[in-house]
Amino acid sequence: MPSMSSRGRGRRTINEINMVPFIDVMLVLLIIFMVTAPMITPSMVDLPSIGKASKQPDKVVQVVIQKDDSIELVSDGNTRQQSLGSIAGAVKTLLANSDSANSAVVISADRNVKYENVVKVMDTLQRAGVQRVGLSVQLAP
Helix, strand or coil: CCCCCCCCCCCCCCCCCCCHHHHHHHHHHHHHHHHHHHHCCCCCCCCCCCCCCCCCCCEEEEEEECCCCCEEEEECCEEEEECHHHHHHHHHHHHHHCCCCCEEEEEEECCCCCHHHHHHHHHHHHHCCCCCEEECCCCCC
């Protein structure tokens, strides 16, 4: 057998990535996921349910937030433009003028209004001491 002579370094470095360990790991992970996926049961979310109020409110004041973030106050068919700062006082005045203690405020907003603006109006009303504040929703057909 002829002798091999090496010049200088001995072994040459390989400039390629060995893909075999990577493929082995990926196949093991695939098998693990295939075995465990049928065992995972879909989780159920326990959502709160609402019931009907024992008595409907006698007077409803509606706060409508438009697409351009303008606020309208609707009561007894009358519509008035309001600002965020003056909405609490106007609602308190309307509720104070009503003879019934069973009054509610309903906030309606366009679907394109930022949720932040709806929460600001709700927070303003609750800080002013309005007891019953609700959100108007449209049920999907």
